Amino acid sequence: MIEQRTDYDSPWKEIIERFFPRLLEFFFHSAYTAIDWMRPYEFLDTELQQLDPEAEVGRRLADKVVKVWLKSGEEAWVLVHLEVQGQYDRDFAQRIYIYNYRLYDRHKKRVISLAILADEETNWRPSRYSYELGGCRVSLEFPVAKLLDYANQWETLEQTTNPFGIIVMAHLKAKATYRDPENRLQWKLNLVRNLFERGYNREDILDLFRFIDWIMVLPEELANNFKAEIRRQEEANRMRYVTSIERLAIQEGIVQNAKENVIEILEIRFSEVPTEIVESINKIDDASALKTLLRTAITIASIPEFQQILNEVTAPRNSETN
Template identity: 70%
Template sequence: MTEQSTDYDSPWKEIIELYFPRFLEFFFTLAYNAIDWTRPYEFLDTELQQLEPDAEIGRRYVDKVAKVWLLDGEEAWVLVHVEVQGQYDSQFPERMYTYNYRLFDRHKQRVISLAVLADEQANWRPSSYGYELAGCRVSLEFPIAKLLDYEQAWETLEQTTNPFGIIVMAHLKTKATQRNPESRLQWKLSLVRQLFEKGYSREDIQEIFRFIDWVMVLPKELTSSFKTEVRNYEETNRMRYVTSIERLAKEEGIIETARESVIEVLETRFGEVPNAIVEAINTIEEPSVLKTLLKRAIAIPSTAEFQQLLDNLSSGQ
């Protein structure tokens, strides 16, 4: 089991959008307290594409832009960035600054820039960008939340009813068990039991379960054990949330069909497809990436260029 087998981008994007107020309440209380939550907020996914239209497939950034209303009645923008690549990125502070000023320039509204650092380097804590030249000074300071810090506050994570307590535990234990699938199975079962015991609604249990199951990938032989244990626990406690597992199984079928579609297009255009390409496609778990690959497969000039596209995807470039 390797880090490449785990998709962090998609589950974080989805869970932030599902629980945006709780996300800010958990990680960034100043921003949470400044927003008027009685008024509707709106996610603007196309904004980031317009801010950086040349973004490449495979980049491991999670960015969300939301339009909110502040308690003082003013409209504002919240730019949330989750760094999930797990390695030092010297361009990260500049990227935060660039997105901030581009949003301000486009909409002439104040921008709240926030960053969650989900990497594994304890000392990497970028929180500002600036430069000074000939008496001219430019700077941006932005709040950060470092997920590694929560390892020292595990009891707090266990006690909170905010969904991001379990979400952070799932993320940290996924990182910690990269090479120990048996340990990951036990932690995954433990987190699911905690999820059932916290008094969440059925819908919340299904959504948070989905995050846990999405990031805490298990080998096939342990996946069966996990599903059996969850079903047994549900039956013992007279809970019937197993539909969440069945729903995931349906989504796995959708992913498999998407993989087959990409391979079929390549076979139609180029005849025999190299095994390396087929194997790489069959490891991709994210439907949106497969959809993009399908579009590229229709027009790409050669299998060699398609292989390069896959290499860029796997390296996170």
């Protein structure tokens, strides 16, 4: 059996943000064709917390709210809900309904609610929420994409150039090879090779490699075999960007360790670390910034003082992304 990563939402969150138009094109074509992609769309990362501040919405990293423009010229909102933990949730449809009407109530804009089910429950397919009382009936129906269904459409996944073809393949094979690391190694190699055969640009390849590498985790020995095979392919001139991919993997390991070290030092020194500080640290990908925060965590006198330094460190980064 292969050790599972606990932070399974993060790679999906990144991939949704990176390829959002292609996601709608692949899973929800009606929504895709209604949107004017010549106009910029905007991710609203804090919107879900504002819609339901008392729930654990902040931990649902893969749920996304996106402001878009329709071809009619109307401003609209897209709610993308992604279930990745593989667990039945009897309140899932109700949650979509609640977010839908609260978002409409806040902004008075029409809302498109969409659901991607990445779980392993074949018969769990929530697509509507309704209730009726005293002659009054309320109902919401929403499109659903069930990733398990694509297991029977493998040829289509192999042939499409949409990045979500290979994303879905990686997800399905990660699930299918949970207890079979040798088979997972072979599929991981096949999928990485496939990246270079689809004509993606360098940035797309690196982002897709990051997703595959994250969800198809291997035991240490097989992970080393994977790296060795990648190097062999590079020497045979069959693959481009492999050196960049390996550097990326090394850099991400350094950054992830740095994040964990900062949080651990804070926990040791102050026992409890506010959730918003942990989330802010986990969003930082700059190794030098994390090095600064590590030194600060060791010497700072209090959590509020650390928060002030954290705000200063992240302020330039936030302004660059807006």
